Amino acid sequence: MIRLEGLTKHWPGAAKASVADISLEVPEGTSCALIGPSGCGKTTTLRMVNRLVEPSAGRVWIGGEDALRQDPIQLRRRIGYVIQEVGLFPHRSVAENVATVPVLLGWDAARIKARVAEVLELVGLPGFADRRPYQLSGGERQRVGVARALAGDPPVLLMDEPFGAVDPLRRRQLQDEVLKLLRELGKTVLVVTHDVSEAMRLGDAVAILREGALLQHASPAELLAHPATGFVADFLGTDRALTRLGLFLAASMRGEAAATGAALPPEATLRDALSEMLARGTRAVPLAEGGSVILEAVLEKAAT
Numbered sequence: 001m002i003r004l005e006g007l008t009k010h011w012p013g014a015a016k017a018s019v020a021d022i023s024l025e026v027p028e029g030t031s032c033a034l035i036g037p038s039g040c041g042k043t044t045t046l047r048m049v050n051r052l053v054e055p056s057a058g059r060v061w062i063g064g065e066d067a068l069r070q071d072p073i074q075l076r077r078r079i080g081y082v083i084q085e086v087g088l089f090p091h092r093s094v095a096e097n098v099a100t101v102p103v104l105l106g107w108d109a110a111r112i113k114a115r116v117a118e119v120l121e122l123v124g125l126p127g128f129a130d131r132r133p134y135q136l137s138g139g140e141r142q143r144v145g146v147a148r149a150l151a152g153d154p155p156v157l158l159m160d161e162p163f164g165a166v167d168p169l170r171r172r173q174l175q176d177e178v179l180k181l182l183r184e185l186g187k188t189v190l191v192v193t194h195d196v197s198e199a200m201r202l203g204d205a206v207a208i209l210r211e212g213a214l215l216q217h218a219s220p221a222e223l224l225a226h227p228a229t230g231f232v233a234d235f236l237g238t239d240r241a242l243t244r245l246g247l248f249l250a251a252s253m254r255g256e257a258a259a260t261g262a263a264l265p266p267e268a269t270l271r272d273a274l275s276e277m278l279a280r281g282t283r284a285v286p287l288a289e290g291g292s293v294i295l296e297a298v299l300e301k302a303a304t
């Protein structure tokens, strides 16, 4: 669990606070995405959680402990941190990079070796231990960043634009894989992104910031259906109804109407179903596991 209470950062000399009185809770084993326009205070908020930035006021609780009363170095060893540029040590192997926190925690060599192999396997990079960062693609580097953050088995992960450097084609797959992994491991995650659809995919809850203030904190479906202010509605985009359809599996509206053509895969969303109907010029598409989805069902879900 991560809880922020009245968290505030007023940089010296600045006319106003960059983060102003933010309170929110990320329950154990869930994720929250922070979004908002450039400069609204997302990264500053995130970095106050692991105390790379010292708050001017307010409290941070991690699993019931007051983070501001702990030694910052010790604190950071128990919080995984993934950033866009990854920040891998260029002269060290993948294994040495991943082992950073376990080494700091004083684990013995055999335990470190086993743990490195385990987390590289988890992120889909078995056999990469001896490579150097320059021998990896952007997506692979990002996976190593996630492996490194997970190596010490921290209960909490902070991620700042974790997929920013990955090309759009590979991005969704990587998001889905990492999210699935973090859910399975029961991690509590606070993730910063400026991409609305990424926030909706990664966050069990989404918090929208503007000029340091928290405007709305709600589930993706609630936020897209009921934006609290005109600013939030604009920020989410005029296609927010479409974005919202992307949150529901096509199979959730399964019916028995006749439909022909290629079947949608099990992971297809209602947005994908609508897209296929438009592309095929049909009012129904078949589902891989039987049955079909019709246009009326998609519209019905959009109206809820």
Ligand SMILES: Nc1ncnc2c1ncn2[C@@H]1O[C@H](COP(=O)(O)OP(=O)(O)OP(=O)(O)O)[C@@H](O)[C@H]1O
Pocket: 011, 018, 036, 037, 038, 039, 040, 041, 042, 043, 044, 045, 194
């Ligand atoms: N070290 C610093 N010293 C002074 N001001 C800072 C410092 N770091 C950030 N700021 C200011 O705090 C405000 C919030 O910055 P922050 O990086 O948290 O925004 P952000 O929402 O993450 O932006 P972006 O999406 O562009 O990364 C900005 O006005 C920024 O100029």
